[in-house]
Amino acid sequence: MHCRPCETWVDARRCPSSVAAVAVQRVKVPISAREPMDGDGVGGTAQDAISCWLHDFQLSAGEPILQKAGVEYGSEVMWWSDSRRRKRPHEGIDITLADACSMRSLPLRFAEPGRVVGIIDDFLGRTVIVQRPRHREQFWLYAHVELADDIELGCWVTEASFLGHAAASATKCPSHLHISLVESAGVMSPTEASDAWQRVTWSTIHEWDWLRFVPLTLQLPQRRPTHTERGLWWAGLLGGVLLITCAAVSRYRRP
Ligand SMILES: [Zn+2]
Numbered sequence: 001m002h003c004r005p006c007e008t009w010v011d012a013r014r015c016p017s018s019v020a021a022v023a024v025q026r027v028k029v030p031i032s033a034r035e036p037m038d039g040d041g042v043g044g045t046a047q048d049a050i051s052c053w054l055h056d057f058q059l060s061a062g063e064p065i066l067q068k069a070g071v072e073y074g075s076e077v078m079w080w081s082d083s084r085r086r087k088r089p090h091e092g093i094d095i096t097l098a099d100a101c102s103m104r105s106l107p108l109r110f111a112e113p114g115r116v117v118g119i120i121d122d123f124l125g126r127t128v129i130v131q132r133p134r135h136r137e138q139f140w141l142y143a144h145v146e147l148a149d150d151i152e153l154g155c156w157v158t159e160a161s162f163l164g165h166a167a168a169s170a171t172k173c174p175s176h177l178h179i180s181l182v183e184s185a186g187v188m189s190p191t192e193a194s195d196a197w198q199r200v201t202w203s204t205i206h207e208w209d210w211l212r213f214v215p216l217t218l219q220l221p222q223r224r225p226t227h228t229e230r231g232l233w234w235a236g237l238l239g240g241v242l243l244i245t246c247a248a249v250s251r252y253r254r255p
Helices: 018-023 046-061 100-105 190-198 227-253
Strands: 093-095 114-121 126-131 138-147 162-166 177-184 211-214
Touching: 046 093, 046 177, 100 162, 114 138, 114 190, 126 190
Parallel strands: none
Antiparallel strands: 093 177, 114 126, 126 138, 138 162, 138 177, 177 211
């Protein structure tokens, strides 16, 4: 399945309709009251989900996502400071736009359906933790968010649910969304997960041996050429061959 509407993106196993996502972006969508079923868009890999989310986010933003050293997973660089380095390698990916005000005004949504099993504070806003329904050992962390009022512990969310906005920043670090994928040592029931995450804070997150961060790549789905682009490519190739042939023939006929 390709991300819609253009059908020109590949490597996206599941995408909500981009057209619909853009159209409803300012409409509050109710949180799902039930556990997602097969067919609700929960079958792809986590990386597929995040690539698709980035695609939709960029469409709704209307400007490119900031690509700078430091935003990617594992980086030791602070992307908002040329001279300072992170205390430890980056635990996820940072998503923002060149204009932090534009970033603040954009409604944020979830990458996948899931259950909220934790909400913790972070240095810019709040972090909401969502358990993946088909991979109950994995959790999405959406950090630095000014949370929507109806996001609370135990609720089910879908990709269409309104997560909130990027939190305002009073530091040198501009408003942005941080996304991490965390894996626990084994599958957890939602109750076990809620109990476990209640004891975790960002300052102690590296001390727990039951969780580890999973690498994520900040990349859009690969773009497949459109029919027009493919047509132009073939027209260019044929034109080139024709020119070379004509030149060769005229040279051969020259007395
Ligand atoms: Zn980050």
